[in-house]
Amino acid sequence: MELLKQRSGTNWTVEEECDLCRITYSIYSKFPPMPHAQALNAETGEFFPFDRVRKMKSGYAMAEALGYAWACNCRERSQKHFDQQFTLRDSAGRSLPQTPYTVRFPSGELKHGVTDHAGRTARHRTRDGQQLAVYLGHREA
Incomplete structure (x- = not known):
């Protein structure tokens, strides 16, 4: 370096x-x-x-x-990270653009967002593999 x-x-x-x-x-x-x-x-x-x-x-x-x-390989940043992005779809398989959603992490933390034009959520990064739950609409704890 x-x-x-x-x-x-x-x-x-x-x-x-x-x-x-x-x-x-x-x-x-x-x-x-x-x-x-x-x-x-x-x-x-x-x-x-x-x-x-x-x-x-x-x-x-x-x-x-x-x-x-x-x-990136500097400043002790881990190259091993996980990030997940979801595409929200209706029962017919059509994407859901501009749809409010909530992601719940195993810790209980909630992150809210709105899907993009293709029905995709933002990327959600974690330090290790975790199971995330995605809900339509904005949920409270």
Whole structure:
């Protein structure tokens, strides 16, 4: 691993970065402003303004926004993580876009959301394999 200076707030700090984060930062931080360009999150398939990536303060933040942070190998980030995304469908198999849902974790924690245009939930990350329950609508504890 190499050390790379990356902007942290208004100060410059030296943090240990893996090659993935270092290269990601070195590429995307030098792009000129492109107000109409779109970037793609490879995990979710969602598009978002490219300039948002360009302005991020670290290679890891950029890789996370672009959907490949799972490959990061620095700062003791575990490469072994679990993330689950669900597609909600009706009894006929049609996806349920813009539908409120609740995810319940084994700890009892609840996360609420609304499905995207294809009926997909947000990704829900856990440190190890866990069984998550998904409910239509917003539930309370």
